[in-house]
Amino acid sequence: MVKIYNDYKDHADFLTVYVREAHPTDEWQMKSNVKEDVCYAQPKTLEQRVAIAKDFVQRQKYPLPFGIDDMNNAADLAYSAWPERLYILDEHGRVAYAGGMGPFNYNPDEVRAWLAKRFGAVTQTSSAAAPSEP
């Protein structure tokens, strides 16, 4: 998504929304997260959630605008966001693209295709190594 952001940030706005953890240590932890030292318990407070989001942005040098879901998980519930999902909202506040539930149906190529159809194909930049999440 960082590459798509770099390619289309002059045409569209981007917002990453951090929602509850998908593979925390106290739920369904993945071996890959242990290997990469990405080990967090599911946040119980907003301060803990903010701290993990900050860790992610700093460690991954993540450049996209960022927001954090509240502890009532309102964004997650409204957008069926967990564990990861992509949307495009149009200028009128309507859903223009609704992606599938990640990781199996998380498809950034569909977002790129939507943007390319609207603004033309853009591949002008070669960004640094992009983080895989979110």
Next chain:
Amino acid sequence: MSRFWKWTLGSFVGLLVAAFVGLSFMAGSPKDVYGLVRYALPHMHRGKLRAGDDAPDVKLLTLDGSSHFHLRERTGARPLVVIFGSYT
């Protein structure tokens, strides 16, 4: 045990094994089947928003944790790509 019940039991066990193998493939390994069933499967039917629907407005916290903003504040001028996810 009658032939009928042998076939029924055998079919049931076969289905269980097939389901476990399928879930192991989806989860990544047999050890992750519990996590997939416990945490992921209950959410796999979710996702009712479709293209053309009004985008729900939600209140979000800024990364520094100091203030809130509304998602819909970011819409209007240009299309908004929204990426939901977490670190793990």
